[in-house]
Amino acid sequence: MRILYAASEAQPVAASGGLADVAGSLPKALVEEGHDARVVIPYYVNSMKQQWRDMLTYVTNFYVPVGWRSQYCGLFTAKINNVTYYFLDNEYYFRRDFGLYGYYDDAERYAFFSRAVLEMLKVIDFKPQIINSNDWQCALIPVYYSMFYKNDSKLWGIKNVFTIHNIQYQGRYGMELLQDVLGIPKHFAALMEYDKDVNFMKAAIEVSDKITTVSPTYAHEIFNPWFSHGLDRALKDKQYKTCGFLNGIDTDMYNPATDPAIAQNFTVTRKAGKKVCTQKLLEEVGLPAGEEPVLGMVSRLVEHKGFDLVKRVFDDIINLGYKVVILGSGESQYEQFFHEMRWKYPHRVAFTCGYVPDLAKKIYAGANMFLMPSKSEPCGLAQMIALRYGTIPIVRKTGGLADSIIDCGDEGGTGYTFQSYNAHDMLYAIQRAKDCYWNKTEWNKLVTRAMKADFSWKQSAKLYIGLYRELAGDSD
Ligand code: GLC
DSSP states (O other), X not given: OEEEEEOSOBTTTBOSSHHHHHHHHHHHHHHHTTOEEEEEEEOOTTTSOHHHHTTOEEEEEEEEEETTEEEEEEEEEEEETTEEEEEEEOHHHHOOSSOSSOOTTHHHXXXXXXXXXXXXXXXXXXXXXXXXXXXXXXXXXXXXXXXXXXXXXXXXXXXXXXEXXXXXXXXXXXXXXXXXTTOOOGGGHHHHEETTEEEHHHHHHHHOSEEEESSHHHHHHTTSHHXXXXXXXXXXXXXXXXXXXXXXXXXXXXOXXXXXXXXXXXXXXXXXXXXXXXXXXXXXXXXXXXXXXXXXXXXXXXGGGTHHHHHHTHHHHHHTTXXXXXXXXXXXXXXXXXXXXXXXXXXXEEEEESOOHHHHHHHHHXXXXXXXXXXXXXXXXXXXXXXXXXXXXXXXXXXXXXXHOOBTTSTTOOBEEEOSSOHHHHXXXXXXXXXXXXXXXXXXXXXXXXXXXXXXXXXXXXXXXXXXXXXXXXXX
16 A cells, blocks of 8 residues: 655654654554555654664755745655655745744644645655555645545545544644635635634545544544543544544554663563663662652653642652653743652652653653553553553543553553542552552463553554555455
């Protein structure tokens, strides 16, 4: 199959979150299965390391309509992990100093990118059977396709899959953007409009051939107003074309046997290195050595990750005998709270404000338990990475957390779960984990099961291929 995977970020070149992991690892798995999957992302000149910039080869350039203007777009390519990547270059839109997103003109930047992806297909020698577009930044790809490209002789017959990684971020802007900035004629206003705004994601939901989400449970949850951030009304009649496949992780990138970022490598049969990782982690974050269980968290510090629950019972967690190591940044109320807790419990709490990829890996490898009490979690990758490093997840049963972690009360358990969004239910799960931790034989068995759990892309890549084939009517 020929697949173009369009995303606003992709590992290893440009990343701000889980989307980049998926865009870097799913196409790689598709290529390993023998398919021609290619990735297209913006060329973020300032956010990409020199190492990647040096690899790029210039292909061509073309012009892209953006409202009433016509904008330059350069096309570069590189082969990374055996996958062909395309980089769309326009320095006015993508040469920025403060990360990938969050600029006043994001709507225009990604409208440009989305249209440029389609214009690119007119000039390169690759016609995908499927374009898989991801999240609001790429939501206008299926939309523009349906408006302006479906009858183009070079693009005719392509099927559009739209993947929702997080329904909270929809690309919502004032209606005044419609013609001027997005270049969408007035007679399409009803398609673009939702609750009196332009809504990129809603329009993609309307026109795409299939909508996928990143776990089966989330594929149900988004029909429920508690999770949908208002979009359940747009999804209402779209069950027939919606499904959810659990993400995998890149098992080469996250491998305790070879990871150069951790203090000592280890495997499921030779776990001694994990103990070294724990003690080194404590040393690095300035906590005293010791046998107490270490509870790790690596997360954006935002409400939907469940931090109000953590705040509510934090003292109780410490009283259970835990050391807590936190890495993340986000809302100031949570940053301040963890600064305070570090001050209050200097021998028990370490907090690093920011995002440090190597420290993240040291926490995955060195902690004993990993806490993710999310209010909602479309898939979540950290719990899978934690398992791979023998760190036991404690999670709320929602979205991909419910689909990936089996509670230890059940056969083959790999973690501790709780259902209601309630601080004391979470605390009880944390307590059960601690009780097991001190029973060394049981804990060792649990860590073995965790490390053996398979979250590679093998299974899910097959599901995507099945879906692509069904849409393209391809039986190769
Ligand atoms: C988003 C979701 C997260 C998911 C990731 C990759 O970041 O919030 O749950 O794992 O996308 O699909």
